[in-house]
Amino acid sequence: MSHWYEESAPEADEEFRASAQARQASLTKPLGALGRLEDVAIQLSAVQRTLEPHLDKALIAVFAGDHGVTTEGVSAYPQSVTSEMVRNFASGGAAISVLAKAMDAEFKVINVGTVYALEDLPNVIDMRVGAGTQNMCVTEAMTMEQCEEAMIVGRDIIDQAGDIDVFIGGEMGIGNSTSAAALAVAHTRLSAMAMVGRGTGITDQMLAKKSAVVTRAMSRHLPHMKNGMEVLRRIGGYEINALAGAYIRAAQKGIAVVVDGYICTAAAMSAVRINPSIRPWLFFSHCSAEPGHSRLLNKMEAEPLLQLDMRLGEGSGAALALPIMQAACRLQKEMASFEQAGVSRGNS
Ligand SMILES: O=C(O)c1ccc[n+]([C@@H]2O[C@H](COP(=O)([O-])O)[C@@H](O)[C@H]2O)c1
């Protein structure tokens, strides 16, 4: 039986890619002078099958969930911060709340599994799959039912979105940089030491412990990770799995995805392992200060647009990349050609 998450996304169209490349070459600028903006517009042309790619209607959805592994002492902040920040997202005080407004994007907050039950909050969609995951050092983070349910939360957020052409996922979860590091080890087979970082800002001593925690979790789970779903079930998180489900559904529906930081990239890599056809729809916004992030991006052959030493999460880096990507679209659409503007071509 095939599952919803295995259905293919529309392929990139190589004819539109070639036409977009030709159009870029015809515009009034030295060949290649818009650098990475040209790559973005060309890739969008290939997946959206148009010479006038567009990212006008954006949805930013932040998924929140707690992590059992926090009992190992791997974060600089207490678990209660996940729920406290959900409140802050909802009341407009978080960085992503501000950025979503600044970027004119629709903004949603989804509770996929905080430990603390939150009373009915305006602007928060309550889709809790559980009260935090289990500690991956001692058991699987969740059951397969919970794993699929969390992915369906993400899928349904995309299905319920109106007519959007770009999706930005954000996450909030104290301890989730440990889960992301474990996912990164699972997908790259690099060492735990290479993939752990300071997350919210831990000490050297805690960093050594975090590495040992990931090593312990991997020795338990690695022999059983026969497919991407099993990886997400064993060492993922509710918000991470919701992101993976949202990425897969967005690509299936022809919606471009802008991937945020380390945790989002770990979710994206898991989603690609489950459904490789989604890869052409993923755009990588920034390289975060987590040292594992650049390694994971390399593994995915992904070139992020920005490097701002950010390590916030919430979708903040992706929100900042959006106007650059929108500008890339407008430039390809609206710039004059050498012929139109009567500008002489060079020899390049
Ligand atoms: O996006 C990133 O690259 C990133 C890097 C480090 C930390 N974070 C955020 O910080 C939290 C995880 O950090 P920690 O130390 O609790 O594992 C979580 O809420 C993430 O959104 C995010």
Ligand SMILES: Cc1cc2nc[nH]c2cc1C
């Ligand atoms: C305050 C705070 C805000 C965050 N946003 C994403 N992760 C976070 C972690 C902390 C600790």
